[in-house]
Amino acid sequence: MVTVRAATRPAPAAGRPTSGPAAPGPTPPAAAAPEAAARPAALHRSAAEGAGTAVGAPGPGAVVAGVGIAVPRPVGQDELWEQRFRHHFGDSALARRIFASAGVRRRHTVVDLGAEDPADWSTADRMRRYAREAPALGHRAVTAALAEAGLTAADVGQLTVASCTGYDTPGLDIRLAGSLGMPVDAQRLLVGHMGCYAALPALGAAADHVAARGRPAVLLCLELPSLHLQPADSDTQQVVTHALFGDAAVALVLLPPGIGAAVAGPVPRPTAPAGAALELVDVVARTDPGTAELMTWQVTDLGFRMGLSPEVPAVLARHVRPVTEELLSRHGLAVGEVAGWAVHPGGPRILETVEGELALGPAALDDSRAVLAEYGNCSSPTVLLVLDRIRAGGAGPAGAPPPDGAPVVAMAFGPGLTLYAALFRVRRPAAHPAG
Numbered sequence: 001m002v003t004v005r006a007a008t009r010p011a012p013a014a015g016r017p018t019s020g021p022a023a024p025g026p027t028p029p030a031a032a033a034p035e036a037a038a039r040p041a042a043l044h045r046s047a048a049e050g051a052g053t054a055v056g057a058p059g060p061g062a063v064v065a066g067v068g069i070a071v072p073r074p075v076g077q078d079e080l081w082e083q084r085f086r087h088h089f090g091d092s093a094l095a096r097r098i099f100a101s102a103g104v105r106r107r108h109t110v111v112d113l114g115a116e117d118p119a120d121w122s123t124a125d126r127m128r129r130y131a132r133e134a135p136a137l138g139h140r141a142v143t144a145a146l147a148e149a150g151l152t153a154a155d156v157g158q159l160t161v162a163s164c165t166g167y168d169t170p171g172l173d174i175r176l177a178g179s180l181g182m183p184v185d186a187q188r189l190l191v192g193h194m195g196c197y198a199a200l201p202a203l204g205a206a207a208d209h210v211a212a213r214g215r216p217a218v219l220l221c222l223e224l225p226s227l228h229l230q231p232a233d234s235d236t237q238q239v240v241t242h243a244l245f246g247d248a249a250v251a252l253v254l255l256p257p258g259i260g261a262a263v264a265g266p267v268p269r270p271t272a273p274a275g276a277a278l279e280l281v282d283v284v285a286r287t288d289p290g291t292a293e294l295m296t297w298q299v300t301d302l303g304f305r306m307g308l309s310p311e312v313p314a315v316l317a318r319h320v321r322p323v324t325e326e327l328l329s330r331h332g333l334a335v336g337e338v339a340g341w342a343v344h345p346g347g348p349r350i351l352e353t354v355e356g357e358l359a360l361g362p363a364a365l366d367d368s369r370a371v372l373a374e375y376g377n378c379s380s381p382t383v384l385l386v387l388d389r390i391r392a393g394g395a396g397p398a399g400a401p402p403p404d405g406a407p408v409v410a411m412a413f414g415p416g417l418t419l420y421a422a423l424f425r426v427r428r429p430a431a432h433p434a435g
Helices: 034-044 077-088 095-098 124-149 172-180 199-212 236-244 257-263 289-294 312-329 349-359 364-375 382-391
Strands: 065-068 074-076 106-108 158-164 188-193 217-223 248-253 277-288 295-300 303-308 340-343 406-416 420-426
Touching: 034 217, 065 106, 065 124, 065 382, 074 077, 077 095, 077 106, 077 236, 077 420, 095 236, 095 382, 106 158, 106 364, 124 172, 124 217, 124 303, 124 420, 158 172, 158 199, 158 340, 172 188, 172 217, 188 199, 199 217, 199 248, 199 406, 236 303, 236 364, 248 277, 248 382, 277 312, 277 382, 289 312, 312 349, 312 420, 340 382, 349 364, 364 382
Parallel strands: 158 188, 158 217, 340 406
Antiparallel strands: 065 248, 065 277, 074 106, 217 248, 277 420, 295 303, 406 420
């Protein structure tokens, strides 16, 4: 299953070698010849001509011009409980209540948890399954993102992949560069084991590359937590983990500042309303090393095991307002001026904590809660799912995205404990005269 964002892509730039034949997957038709002829000169200008302003400094930033979402089969939360976890947790009344109150309606999993029991799989077995499942899912997400941005893989200057649920070499970044047909000189970056907040530092790194080199970049966040079902025990942290997490892949296409303003913006999408482009303005981070043991992701002989302390929301409460105000004040903004909040839905208590500490209105985090209900917590892709929902209209008035120039904040949390936040501006393309 994949949410496809567009069905038209320009032809590849002439004379650019690619890193291999494309793997089976959707291949949108080429765009009209005039567009294909006009774009490469701009996309491949020199770094000196294309360099924008680094993230965190005033001036235009990289523009998110395309989003692609790919997810495996859906399965309802109640179905998961009855088919797998009711027996797994010994029909515990506490576990039943945790599943029912997790805020999750359904999830998506590469493992058929009704027919397969990965609890006793070795870590090697889980990594082999990751290597089998991840490339096709990532290929679909990146293909959809490129289609919305109106680019081909031959235009990409950098591919960044964030994932903490599987490892293999040659890695997912190398496999995707080949299957998609990216240029042989495309640079790659792998961000591993950061967890739920990885999308935002990865996005900052990709944006810095775009601004410095003047070439488009792709960010892919892909996680398969369903591979890491743990053996049954009475640890409440494991119940909470297994009640929340699902699998997903989300890809973003980032364009250089000047090019982004010229070509970014909504295009017809067959499965969703047109979405706005987003200019990345700034990224901030805060790590509280004294709380490092409150959230862990440990490699064991039976997969990766998560530790999730109930103290996490209290620690988050100490930092969320200072970090948010630091981010906004650098750009002359206040919390009340933010038009959209893409807060990582780590769970209901996390959202309640952010909502309370920032004194947000009752509907401010509706998009985060909607993503939690539809996908569960998918680790690093989750905040991007919320961001995409906001730019497509989401819970906005009458389903409308925020207006041009409106500020949007994305926020995610993970091991460290670490909080990352990013500021975006909504960018809409200039209207083209008829005729």
